[in-house]
Amino acid sequence: MKLLRMPRSPLDAAAHPARRMRLVATGMLLAMAALFIAARATVHLHPAIGFVQAFAEAAMVGGLADWFAVTALFRHPLGLPIPHTAIIPRNKDRIGDTLAIFLRDNFLIPAVVARRMRGMDVAGAAGRFLASPSAGDGRLRVGASRLLADMLEALDQERLGGMVKGAIGQRLRAIKVGPLVGQAIEAAMRDGRHAPVMDGIIQWADRALEANDHLIRQMVHERAGTVLRWTGLDENLANAILGGLRKLLADMAADPGHSLRLKAEEGMAKLAFDLQFDIEMQAKAAKIRDEILDNPAMQRWIEGMWEQARTGLLRAVRDPGKAMAGRLGEALQQLGGTLQEDARLKLVINRFVRRGAVGATATYGDSIVKLVSETVRGWDAGTVTSRLENAVGRDLQYIRINGTLVGGLVGLAIHAIDTFF
Incomplete structure (x- = not known):
C-alpha cells in the first residue's frame, strides 16, 4: 500500500535547515569531546598530542558556552530554571511591544510613507495595465475575478437586493x-x-x-x-x-x-x-x-434595475476577457492610454494616492501597531519560540560552530605560548 505524503507547511520547510545545522553543531561538539578523550589517553606518547588535547579541550568549552547562550534564548538549558534563560518566552510581550514601536517609529510615519510614495508612479502602472491587460498577470486577474464572482453569489440576494433597493429608494x-x-x-x-x-x-x-x-x-x-x-x-x-x-x-x-x-x-x-x-x-x-x-410599478422598475446591474456585474467578473473586449474594455483601454500620456492627470492621481496613503497612515497607524502588539501577546510562548527559532535558528547554529572552532584555536594558541615561552 502506497502512503500519501502530506505537503509540508512553510514552518516545516524553514525548520529543516535549522535542524540540520543543529545536528552539525552538536556533532562537532561530540567530535571534540571524543578527540579530547582520545588525546588525553595518548598524550604521553608524543608531545604534539598535547596540542590536539588543548585544541579539543578549548573547543569543547567554546562550543558548550555558545550552546548555552543559544539555548538560553529560547528555553531553559537541560530544563533547569537558571536565571536569565528562556529569554524570548519570558519577554514575548515586551518583544511584541518593541516590534510594534519599531514599526511605528520607522515605517508608519506619515513623513516616511510620503517619501516612499513620492517615487511611485501608481497612475502609470494602472494605465499600463488598463491599456494592455493581457500583459499583466493573467492568473491574478482570473483569480480576482473568480473571487469577486464567488463573493457576489455567496451573499444573500434577498437581503442584499433589499439593501440596494432600499438605498436607491432612500436616495430618491x-x-x-x-x-x-x-x-x-x-x-x-x-x-x-x-x-x-x-x-x-x-x-x-x-x-x-x-x-x-x-x-x-x-x-x-x-x-x-x-x-x-x-x-x-x-x-x-x-x-x-x-x-x-x-x-x-x-x-x-x-x-x-x-x-x-x-x-x-x-x-x-x-x-x-x-x-x-x-x-x-x-x-x-x-x-x-x-x-x-x-407605486408597485416603480418598485418593480427599481428591482429590475438592481437585477440587471447584478447580472451584468457577474457576467463581467466571470469572463473578464469578454468584458474587456466590449465597450467597457475600450473605455478602460482609452483611460489607460490617457493615464500614461497625460502628465497632469498622472500627477493629480499620484498626489491623491500619496495623500490617501499618508492619511491612512496617520489615521490607522496606531491601530496597525496595536494589532501587531496584541497579535504577539496572543501567541503562546511555544508559538513565539518555534517561529523565531525556525526563522533564525540556522544562523544561531553557525554561532555554535564558530564558537567551537574559535575556542579550539584560542586553546591551541594558549598551549603554544605555555609550551614555548
Missing part, C-alpha cells in the same frame, strides 16, 4: 424634487426652451378638438332648446364654437406673443417660483414624489 426620497423641478422650469423659460413644449401642447389640443368634434356637436345638440333643434340652429351654434376654438388655437400657434400664451407663461413662471420658495408647494411636490415611489 432624499431628493428635494420641488426646487429641482422649479429650477429646471426657470432655466428652460430663460433660454426659450419652453416654446416647443407650448407649441406641442397647442398642437395636441388641436388634434384632440378634431378627434372629439362629434362629442362637442352632440353636447350642443342635447343642451339646445327645442326651438333651436327644430330650426337647425344648434348645428350652426356647434360650428361656431368649433370654429372659434380652432381659430384661437391657430392664432396661439402662429403668434408667440398671444395673450393666452403669455398668460400660460406667467403661470409657468409662478409655478417655478412656488416650487423653489413656497413650502406648501414643495410639500405637494414631495407628496407626488413619494406616491410615485410607492
